[in-house]
Amino acid sequence: MGKCINDIQDEIIEEFELFEDWMDKYEHIVEMGKKLPVIDPAMKTEDRLIDGCQSQVWLAAHLSDGKVFYTADSDAIITRGMVSLLIRVFSGHTPDEIANAELYMVDRIGLTSHLSPTRSNGLLSMIKRMKTYAKAHLT
């Protein structure tokens, strides 16, 4: 059995504690952004697009074996990095776990500003959609 959502969040928090300054932190995010598997361009359809005004996010999800798996992409690399973090937290869990998860990690690693409702990067809408998808598959 895989780790539960909060274990992954704690793991990420620990990971980020290593970084001394913002440079290292963002370097890490950019790194993750680069590593996120590139999405099939055919998947980048209108209905998967979350328009963030400045950077765009595409999100796809499917249910397999009672668990939700997400794939996502963005045109901005920092947003990709954040997207990759969120997928790492949510992907592979049951709809129930996802729907009820409390996302405290972003705050703790000092990246809250990226999720402020007034940020124009589409991340907050992405989380909403991730949860909405999970809720739609609640048993």
Add this chain to the structure above:
Amino acid sequence: MGKCINDIQDEIIEEFELFEDWMDKYEHIVEMGKKLPVIDPAMKTEDRLIDGCQSQVWLAAHLSDGKVFYTADSDAIITRGMVSLLIRVFSGHTPDEIANAELYMVDRIGLTSHLSPTRSNGLLSMIKRMKTYAKAHLT
């Protein structure tokens, strides 16, 4: 021959110098307002009305013997007092004298605020009309 316009203005200035405080000054204005001959209601027509938003002024003028004579009225007594002062200054003079007169008296007796363009008592428009009438009869 009557006094010239500036003589009358100086006379009024002297008159007002007697007053020690605003009370006396306004008492005098109200007094003059009361003394101003009442205008024939039939004369209070639309075209003679100067709408000042708060108090209204009616102005009539006629030329006699090459001199302009004004009659005027207002629904507010302080405005009537001011009107009476202005008539005293301008009435009975030639169009030329009126058109070229510089009205310094209001300032000197400390009532400028009544003539500020933003005052809503119609006095400034009244002076304009008095001069316009005179100009129309310049020889």
Add this chain to the structure above:
Amino acid sequence: MKTNIVTYAPNAPIWQAYRNDFSILDRDVNNKPLAYLDNAASSQKPNKVIKAIVDYYEQMNANVHRGVHTLSQLSTDAFEEARKTVQFFINASSEREIVFTKGTTNAINLVAYSFGRTEIHPGDEVLISALEHHSNIVPWQMICQDKGAKLKVLPINEQGELCLDQLPSLINKKTRIVAISHVSNSLGTINPIRQIIDMAHQQDIPVLIDGAQAVPHLSVDVQALDCDFYCFSGHKMLAPTGIGVLYGKDKWLNKLTPFEGGGEMIKSVGFEHTTYNDIPFKFEAGTPHIEGVLGLAKAIEYMLDIGLKSIKAREMYLYQLAYERLAAIPGFKMIGTAKEKAPVLSFLIDNLHPYDIGVLLDKQGVAVRTGHHCTQPVMHFFNIPGTIRASFSFYNNEDDILQLDAALQKAIKLLS
């Protein structure tokens, strides 16, 4: 016995402390202490509101929304936080129902244009009342003229109250919207809007409430009222000029087309096709009045800190005190004697012209408003050129009223 002064002054030292928050009240006018009794025209601003403006400019000024940089983030967060403060203040069900406007007038025009564009057709009717401020008359006249619709008017009685019994006969199948003030600015009448809204809703007719004179004095709950639109201005409730609010029910704001076009209010712009943003942004074209919004939120906090109930009690006490002093003056005639009243005292003295009184009160440091108060139809109804209006705020005090009383008596003496 000349006067019958109410002796209950709720918690006076506290009120003196609040008064001290308004520096302007310390100034002289014509060498007399200022007695500012023109609050219905515009209120004064507490130091905290002024400071909020200064702080904004000294610490975080930047254009809101869309910006990635920190100042822009800070401004945007504060701006949207302020929207929630307004939501809380009038108990809207969502902050998306709060649209920032230039003021009440702008808010009413927004509805007249946007609602009018799709909902008003030739032969339709718009119902207002005879008590309305010009700002709740002229926009409807304009849209009615544009659309070939008809403006209907609910009359008032001698007390300055709406003739509610005539409402059923004025609302019919052709009525598209009812637009009524919560509180009359020239007479102070508090209108029974709850009843009016209910009656209109029974026929599925939406109601707009002009709340410009209500929010400074009453606690307003738009959900309890169930009104469809509610409009008010910041400057009459301790906030800066140039800012106001349109509350609109979610369903209406979503349904209506935008009023002004420009930045902020779009999702995407092409020359062929433009899609609009979500509410409330759809109705907020252009860079907003950011300092005004922050000042408004601060003003609301300030009022809530004092407590809306305390404010009301204090103001009615002052109003009552003023009424009892002035009513003792021979020739005093109150205009507007409704049972339910806000702290607005409109009156005349015999046949004296309001303008004359206004000038002489001003000479004695007393600021009241004279004239028609942008409600000419009300003046026509009473067949008067205008009134003298003293309007009270919680920061006024007994001295202001004594000064008004004495100055008024002196003015009358001088004019008689």
Add this chain to the structure above:
Amino acid sequence: MKTNIVTYAPNAPIWQAYRNDFSILDRDVNNKPLAYLDNAASSQKPNKVIKAIVDYYEQMNANVHRGVHTLSQLSTDAFEEARKTVQFFINASSEREIVFTKGTTNAINLVAYSFGRTEIHPGDEVLISALEHHSNIVPWQMICQDKGAKLKVLPINEQGELCLDQLPSLINKKTRIVAISHVSNSLGTINPIRQIIDMAHQQDIPVLIDGAQAVPHLSVDVQALDCDFYCFSGHKMLAPTGIGVLYGKDKWLNKLTPFEGGGEMIKSVGFEHTTYNDIPFKFEAGTPHIEGVLGLAKAIEYMLDIGLKSIKAREMYLYQLAYERLAAIPGFKMIGTAKEKAPVLSFLIDNLHPYDIGVLLDKQGVAVRTGHHCTQPVMHFFNIPGTIRASFSFYNNEDDILQLDAALQKAIKLLS
């Protein structure tokens, strides 16, 4: 040789003194000194402007026009004095041609609605350009849709300049109005509006100029330009938010019907018949943004004190300096290379996303704008998601630019 710094800094100590008038520039952002280079979005405000607001509220706040009492008189006088200051600033022939609005967007909408109501008919055309801010696109789209008219667009070339040669073929008997920006906000292009106005006037077509980005940098003379309407915002030129100006030729303002209805804009109101006030009041419904108007006048005085020519020289010096530093960075690509430019530097670095750069510059205290800058059609034309835009004001200095340069290089390294 990596850079080729222009070494001429006109009168640097003076500029440091001016910079000191802007307290906010002393603050830190993310533990770095703030380098505010988002001036095209909104400018910072000098202490004198902030003080003008405070003084207004502490000394003379009262509603303007109509009031008899002293504070109302003082406010009104200051308000109307401010109108004259604006008149002087753009050399209008009369203060009656100055209408106060909420901003540029509001001013353009006013014209689109009021002009549109009587002057645009089915089949008519409105001509704008491909360089316009959404605020000079959407209002025209909306009125064209309402009226069954057509929106025509003057294209731009690869330099981001208007294709002036195509103008004659786009202006014809059906064209009712031409609406063009003086200066582009996303690229900085200064448009040849004098020529455009002349060409339009030859066919008796009125021209509206969106001057939002011009007034902070250039000296504007509406009589010399002979434009029919000129619009701008206070907040981009050192003045408060929520205030702007519509200049309109006397003959047009007199001819057009009002936009919004309400207080101030009427002469008399009856339910049957309402007559409107004279210009400019006819277009100023509701209580105006008084502190904003006074702040705007103060901002103008401040700019005129420095001198518009000096401001321009200083800003072009900073722009040139920035350009030469950044152009030396590998992958730097300027977007918008018009011959005539305002101090706005829009650029991209290779294929890096503007948003990523924006975030990393912000981490280093540098505030620039990234994105489409409310000119999506311009971004479509260049087929880019947006740009990074550094825009300069006279109060910026060499350090701001060095900080931008260093931060940009660090961001690029991190992203590559």
